[in-house]
Amino acid sequence: MSTMESIATNDATAAGPRLPRRGAAAAARAWRRDRGLVAGLAIIALVALVGLLAPLIAPHPQAESIGASLQPPGAGHLFGTDDVGFDVFSRVLYAARVDIGIALAATALSLLVGVPLGILAGYTRSYAGELAARVSDTFQAFPVFIVALGLAAAAGSKASNLVFIVAFLNAPIYFRLARNQTRVLRNAPFVEASVVAGERTPRILVRHVLPNAAGPLLAQASVNAGWALLLTSGLSFVGAGVRPPTAEWGAMIANGSEHLLGGEWWPTVFPGLAIMITVLAFGLVSEAISKRIQGVRDER
């Protein structure tokens, strides 16, 4: 289980307003400097695309038995077939839509909810914000997987439920991070100057606070998207997440594991590889963003 979400960077990048980017030259520099970022984003985009286009590119339907079960990888079945006779390769492709869809949707949702609330709480220094932060700190002590499991078991096995559950579990992280960033930035000279100059609050928040807080938030979001995927697949693995016949990588692993001892490795290995590559991509993106923030900070 990843603990990375609780070890997020909490420093503010405050030193001034953001510089605008400059087109193609910047893009070339970006590739040289941030190979990880580009590679990571490319993989994520690829996986998302695969998921979207699965009905078009998959050689077989995801839930139609084509015949022999537990066929090893070979002609016609790149990844072999599972115990019911489904083509593993096609199911891996179809599962992309569920897995990366949930990860991205849940992350987007928790960002949309957690960040504005966090910024508001940090800027207005409200007691409600402090209380909310303390409360969420307390709940951090509980085993996340079990809590998620409980919620998922009670709510039922639908992808949309999983999105809400994962978003719900993640939102406090962004709330806390955004709040901390905002609190620090609030005291930064350039923000104070804006306040004194009479700029209105929403404008300050959007023009000064948000761009400077965006870096750590995005880095955290990327890591958490990967974590959301691991959580989803873990829940499905125990049967509380997405259920067959819908293709989902974790559920596929669970299904495959029943035949592992017989030596039929392919229904287990390939879905796991898919998870690993996708989460790795999120990790690369997050690292690249963090490194960029550090680099910017050092230059200043």
Next chain:
Amino acid sequence: MSGDDALLRVEGLTVGSAGGGTVVDGLDLELARRETLGLLGGSGSGKSTTMRAVMDLLPRGLQRRGGRIVFDGAELTAGGERAWAAVRGRGIALIPQDPKASLVPVARVGPQMVALHRRHHGSGRAAARKAAADALARVRFPDPDAVLAAFPHELSGGMAQRVTIAMALLADPVLLVADEPTTGLDVVLQFSVLQLLQELIADRGMSMILISHDLGVIANYTDRLCVMRDGRIVERGVTAEVFERPAHAYTRELIAATTIEGIDAGARPAAAEVST
């Protein structure tokens, strides 16, 4: 000056950065025994880097590319790590620029000083502790035991600086390198620290290299000086003479920018050259 008497001789020292730039360029330097030499220059002049090279403590990203360093008769550059290890502490001691940051944050002052003394004198713990307390008393701490028990972050800047001076005493060196010893201290403290240093080196017959960008410090506490700029020495000589009759234009600029007459006359230091 007769060459064989020189305590420290640096010939053709060149230090470059990993990116290809040169930080110190073919520098020559000589220091006699019982002499205080000043290294004067702005930030980026290479004065700190020069001394780091002399102790072979260049940071990541900088490398000595050439040159010869001879200390107390021993050629350090030819002797490898052993030669330098023999010299650090016992031969050359450092008074660092940021004393609070130079002490180990999670250990008390006492154990740090004891470790240093035991390292250089092979003493037992009790003897080392006594020596440490004595050194602290020597640098005018009224309550050495309290200081020994303190953590570095509990000390003020001036106190921490005196602790590092006491540590230098424990090491009992021949050469003291004071790297901007007055940074961050108020004027009164600066004076007392410099007085203390002067007293101690006279007491023990030490030489000192005083690195500073502050003309007042250099003018009043050094015998000879070298003015540095962009990795080179642009002027050198007896301190009093250089200040009276600066030969190089840069030296003249520096002096003009900080003397009362110079400021009255509207002189301003060239922007990036001098820092105060």
Next chain:
Amino acid sequence: MGSSPSFGAFAVRRLALLLPQLFVVVTAAFVLIRLVPGDPAANFLGGSATQEAVDQLRVKFGIDQSILSQYGEFLSGLAHGDLGTSWRTSQAVTQDIGDRFPVTFQLITLTMAFSLLIAVPGGIMVAALGRGRRSRAGRAVSRGYGLLAGAMPEFWLGLLLILVFFVALGVAPGPFGLLDSDVAPPQSITGFVLVDALLTGNLSAFSSAAAHLALPVITLTFVTAAPLLRMTAGEMRQALGSDYVRFARAMGLSKGRVYRYALQSTAAPILTLAGVQYAVLVGGAVLIERIFSLGGFGQYGVEAVLASDYPAVLGFVTVAGTLAFVIYLVLDLVQGALDPRVR
């Protein structure tokens, strides 16, 4: 001269808040379980149960009472060390947990021990590579390992290891529990099989248990050691480039002493991370326990949730939360002992 509070004063301050904080934690556990939508009794009996059966069950298990009185019962039960009775096993929840916790404890403690053994020296080595090509290679390896270990689903890794070492190579025992079926468990003294086996000189039980724990521990260690190694390497690298290391070296202190100073300064953040990971492992080793049929604490929690065994779930979450809280408290105290700036 300001002085940091002594460790004693710091400890007293932290411990004074212990009881009220514990109270908050158990209340949070109760609230958390109640947050879950749906009627526990109905869930437990399943979709085909009649309303009558559900109502009967509610009375039997006392959940027809008001929330407040349930809360009251919960608290009073806690005060007596009673977490209620499991709906599935009909045993006391404390008994259920007590039976299963030792396995989990051995699993996660061994994991943490090995993780530290790998991560700390490894991190120091990476940091000590200094400058140049070797250093960059070392850091790249450390970074790659970190990314990989963080991206792998640990349950998948466990299955892979079973595939390779049991199915293919036959060197590890199968995922069938803690002991081979033909090995008798050792006499129970501490409750921890490994310890008991050693104490009673029961070598066959010890080796059997150790063999069965090997793959689970390796799986979890692989994942846990990665962030620790990266953090150690990063912190040590920073420490080795710091002013105090430079000064210590300038004054002629030995390399060993310098490294010791650097390690001392980085001990606090490293141990903090280790502590957090340990707390997370308590509930996080769940899937590994399930795969290897170890019958542990986490596995119990999963089964309880899937069966809607309300008291068991409540008991599990309470214990897990309290444990994590205690671990964090110990962490705070250790940090305070090591780093005076924290006090």
